[in-house]
Amino acid sequence: MDLKERIKRVAIYLRKSRDNEGEESDETLAKHRNRLLDIAKKNNWEYEIFQEVESSMDSNRPEYQKMIHQLKESLFDAVLSVNLARVTRDDAETPRFMRLLREEDILFVTDSERIFDLEIQEDWQALKFTGFVNNWEYENIRAQLRKRKIDSAKMGRWSNGSPPFGYIYNRLERKVEIDKEKAEGVKLAFQMVIDGIGVDNIAIHLNRGKLFQGHSIQRMIRSEIYKGWIISNRLKGRNTYEGKIRPKEQWIIVKDAVKPCIIDESTWNLANEKLDQRKQLSPRAKQRRHGLSNIIKCALCGRTHSVTIRKDRKNRKEIKPCNKKNLLGERCHNKGINYNTMMELIIDSIRTKRK
Template sequence: MESKTIKHVAVYLRKSRDDGEFEDVLSKHRDTLLALVENRNWTYRLYEEVASGEKIESRKEMQKLLRHVEDQLYDGVVVMDIDRLGRGENKDWALIKDTFLNSETVIITPNKIYDLEIDNDDVSFDFMSIFARIEYKTIKRRMKQGKEAGAKKGMWTNGKPPFPYYYDKNTRSVLVDETKLPIYRAIVEKYLNGTNLGHIAIWLTITRYPRHTTLSLMERTRAGQILRFNGCWQAKSIWVTSLMVKPVPNVDRWNWFPKKSGLKSWEHMKS
């Protein structure tokens, strides 16, 4: 089969949050792929995201890329390796393969160009998708085992701590951030006195408490509703199962089920 002419490509970069130091790795991958593209004198559009490769539904840039590939906007898609396209379920791999095959778009890595209309490349793609899935499952299992081992030693192993804690690198545990404690206590006190989360969000905006890019009361423990700052204080509905694993001193552990605030718009909350 005659090789396809490549002039315009998409460059797709993905780094998993679980791999650590993702900005540094992304930068290296970006430099490698852009050098490849520029050496071939191809025009390109860059797609970049930090996300797990398990499910396409959680990867907005990948969804956009597949739509554009389906619309035949590119001659090829440039990636560091096949597993950057995904490591997830068989249905996701089937979607990726069908999209590239039907649009006659090639997959380009620094080592090889894959044309899925060629039998050998098609088989190679299938094998690599299987290996990527196996590798992903292995990584997840090892990470889970590592977290369990760390937790048994009294270490914090659950990512970003819930508000108002912070991670202490020296002790590898969580400590209370005293500067955030007044906000936390005010929110808890108002809620326990019957104020719904929508009105708490409005109160925080009106009183102009110091704002944080992410104020997550119990997000990581799935134990409450979330308040975030995104132009204003907001409440998000999440059904509650329990409070924090390690409550702030003098705040008792409790179980409660908050009602939805019923607010239809957050326009009036903007500061």
């Protein structure tokens, strides 16, 4: 039987690469889509399209995983894609994908209408060699991109994605420039840290249209870009958050890369020293621990109530009011309670439980 006659239903897989930003456009993806659809329609194949913008080295792509699941359910006779590199270039995932096609007796069809039957040894070897070449090409491209990124950093150009708050990206110069209005917020945040104000309170103060949180203020203070430095090659690989940090000696650090900068170096250093000092300090409730320290939670917002000693009331211990502010600065209205009263309530509850 002719291989084309075996095919009734195909899985069309389309992927726009996000490895080489700017090198592939939506127009490229549309051309690939039209080309594959023409092949399916010409051969009267039923089809389902799986399309995404992801790296070919990431096996956790949602559309790819959806297609793999349906291939295992024997819902398709073939996979139709521009080439194997569009499906996967990972040297671990490629053999898994090929093995699945062979086990499920699924054909692989390229945009040149070349049909690979992986039960045939010659086709298996040809596609396997193609996978090897694709991976080699990918690693070569990656190495070149890394070199270009390092060279750009040394020239003071920005290549680390979206610029941080307070800067805008000049595409013509490939450099970051100060956003004067937002830069005032950055300067204020640094000054408030120097004045000893906590990052959560700074976030509330700055929440005017854009919702900051304490950790975003902390990242702002830690970012060297605000004193004019650009640091590249800091991260190795990519995960959900930030990737694995390389040893510091491997970082590419370019000082005075951004001119003018929002914060001078002495201000940046002072703010970071203050942040380090606050990190080392314990809350007063931890400095003076009591039986209920860090145990009583606010039923309205979940914040831990701290314990205080009221010197104006003969050193009486109290569970302090909550007063936690949300992102808009609105205070929680949960009131405190006498420490001994709370302790009695807890002991009574324990007695009841024991009975």
